[in-house]
Amino acid sequence: MKGLEDRQLVALIAGVLGLLVVSSAAGAVLSRRVRSDAARATVANLNARIRAWWAMVAVFTAAVWIGPTGSIVLFALISFLALREFVTLAPTRREDHGTLFWSFFLITPLQYVLIGARWYGLFSIMIPVYAFAFVAVSNVLAGGTERFLERTATIHWGLMVCVYCVSYAPALLVLEIPGFGSRNTRLLVFLVLVVELSDVFQYTCGKLWGRRPIAPSISPNKTWEGFVGGILAASAVGTAIWWATPFSVWEAGLMSLAITLAGFAGGLILSAIKRDRGVKDYGSFIQGHGGMLDRIDSLCFAAPIFFHLTRYFFTP
Amino acid sequence: MIAAAVSALARLVAGPTVVYRSGPPDARQRIYFGNHTSHLDFVVLWSALPAPARKRARPVAARDYWEKGGIRRFLASRVFRAVLIDRPSQEGAPAAGQGRVAAARQAIDMLVAAMSGGDSLIVFPEGTRGSGETVAPFRSGLYHLCLASPGVEALPVYLDNMNRILPKGESLPVPMLSRVIFGDPLAPAPGEAKGAFLERARGAVMALGGP
Numbered sequence: 004m005k006g007l008e009d010r011q012l013v014a015l016i017a018g019v020l021g022l023l024v025v026s027s028a029a030g031a032v033l034s035r036r037v038r039s040d041a042a043r044a045t046v047a048n049l050n051a052r053i054r055a056w057w058a059m060v061a062v063f064t065a066a067v068w069i070g071p072t073g074s075i076v077l078f079a080l081i082s083f084l085a086l087r088e089f090v091t092l093a094p095t096r097r098e099d100h101g102t103l104f105w106s107f108f109l110i111t112p113l114q115y116v117l118i119g120a121r122w123y124g125l126f127s128i129m130i131p132v133y134a135f136a137f138v139a140v141s142n143v144l145a146g147g148t149e150r151f152l153e154r155t156a157t158i159h160w161g162l163m164v165c166v167y168c169v170s171y172a173p174a175l176l177v178l179e180i181p182g183f184g185s186r187n188t189r190l191l192v193f194l195v196l197v198v199e200l201s202d203v204f205q206y207t208c209g210k211l212w213g214r215r216p217i218a219p220s221i222s223p224n225k226t227w228e229g230f231v232g233g234i235l236a237a238s239a240v241g242t243a244i245w246w247a248t249p250f251s252v253w254e255a256g257l258m259s260l261a262i263t264l265a266g267f268a269g270g271l272i273l274s275a276i277k278r279d280r281g282v283k284d285y286g287s288f289i290q291g292h293g294g295m296l297d298r299i300d301s302l303c304f305a306a307p308i309f310f311h312l313t314r315y316f317f318t319p
Numbered sequence: 320m321i322a323a324a325v326s327a328l329a330r331l332v333a334g335p336t337v338v339y340r341s342g343p344p345d346a347r348q349r350i351y352f353g354n355h356t357s358h359l360d361f362v363v364l365w366s367a368l369p370a371p372a373r374k375r376a377r378p379v380a381a382r383d384y385w386e387k388g389g390i391r392r393f394l395a396s397r398v399f400r401a402v403l404i405d406r407p408s409q410e411g412a413p414a415a416g417q418g419r420v421a422a423a424r425q426a427i428d429m430l431v432a433a434m435s436g437g438d439s440l441i442v443f444p445e446g447t448r449g450s451g452e453t454v455a456p457f458r459s460g461l462y463h464l465c466l467a468s469p470g471v472e473a474l475p476v477y478l479d480n481m482n483r484i485l486p487k488g489e490s491l492p493v494p495m496l497s498r499v500i501f502g503d504p505l506a507p508a509p510g511e512a513k514g515a516f517l518e519r520a521r522g523a524v525m526a527l528g529g530p
Binding site (some may be wrong): 083084085086088091095096100101103104107286287288315 | 334336390480486489491492493494495496
């Protein structure tokens with residue numbers, strides 16, 4: 004019950020719910036007005052996405068409501084599901100089996116336990132240092148040198164993206180910012196809100212005005228119009244909710260810009276992997292959105308950068 | 320309850336996407352047959368069935384494996400109501416000739432008896448787990464089972480990626496996404512030879528795994 008005693012936090016969540024109500028209403032109006040088959044498919048997908056957003060907001064709010072443990076468990080599950088999708092697409096071999104098992108059932112939970120224990124010194128290096136060594140040693144002991152570097156690097160990359168990077172989101176809860184007290188839940192909400200709104204606004208602006216593709220060989224749906232519109236709109240919202248953060252107005256604006264740019268890069272990078280493996284989505288876990296990794300691709304890259312910017316500039 | 324827990328666990332590990340080529344199977348009695356690469360195969364196939372069909376589906380499994388150890392025996396007999404049969408090729412079973420034929424006939428009789436109560440069966444006609452690269456030739460049990468139960472559809476199922484999740488020789492699973500694809504029912508045509516039917520059934524399973 005700790006999370007929602009904070010009235011500004013309640014205001015943020017109420018704002019999100021308001022946005023969802025408006026989106027659902029707009030989706031209902033659109034579905035009555037479209038005529039062509041192509042437009043109907045787009046609107047059906049849009050409405051599936053909005054319905055999934057209701058569920059995602061409900062789960063996230065519940066986790067935040069429970070307190071830090073709730074958020075840590077939620078993000079641990081997200082990491083597990085994301086890594087499961089990543090490994091499915093990764094060209095691993097039989098010899099990697101043991102390494103993969105320990106990646107899922109030892110390294111992933113351990114990373115989140117370290118965050119729960121507030122052990123910054125270890126959680127910030129466990130995967131880059133110890134898991135890095137572990138994956139290589141475990142693979143070499145399993146024998147088999149075929150594509151050794153590729154396999155080893157792939158598994159470590161999976162752990163970095165799906166576990167290490169994602170875990171920086173709940174790690175925001177254990178940052179000690181002078182004068183901000185124990186209101187860190189707001190930082191987590193700020194990050195997730197700006198990242199996800201940036202995705203939503205990029206999608207919306209792209210659908211409305213998208214003309215010039217930004218990286219046609221990687222993701223044909225990403226356009227310059229969507230990019231500029233989405234980044235600006237999400238940064239504007241991030242700036243407007245500066246009152247919920249330890250930042251001043253312009254600091255909140257710059258943080259939002261950093262979050263949205265890192266998020267955009269994350270989306271492109273994870274799209275490049277999908278393109279290389281010849282698939283459109285990582286999975287089908289979230290209706291209308293694709294897999295877990297499709298939903299959190301931007302968060303993966305935005306979370307560690309936001310964490311370290313905040314830590315560098317706002318903690319002693 | 321335990322069955323629900325085991326199937327939830329299997330879904331967490333194997334995250335199956337389920338595809339029904341000709342609609343979700345109803346509760347009618349059927350013989351589900353699929354490719355076999357992992358100990359998780361039947362749990363995943365079983366959990367992919369719609370609830371009414373799942374209630375009546377019993378896996379056919381090797382006695383030598385599932386009667387080893389208390390947990391396996393409990394799961395096989397109480398949770399999944401498995402029909403346990405002797406594998407003719409297994410050590411201890413009669414090795415060749417008349418004995419082998421008799422053992423196979425006995426297995427078929429057991430399966431037919433299990434089906435006489437109206438239950439469906441889940442069988443893996445390759446007889447043993449493969450590496451996942453190809454589907455091995457089918458043993459003749461599927462043919463005899465179909466002949467002995469006229470009017471019961473045989474439904475091909477392809478299980479994709481299970482060989483990476485829990486391959487032969489490993490005891491611990493790695494979570495990955497899998498696919499379970501149910502195809503169109505088939506049955507031996509009048510006068511169709513054993514070999515031709517088995518090859519057609521195998522082809523139906525392999526076709527589901529194609530792009």
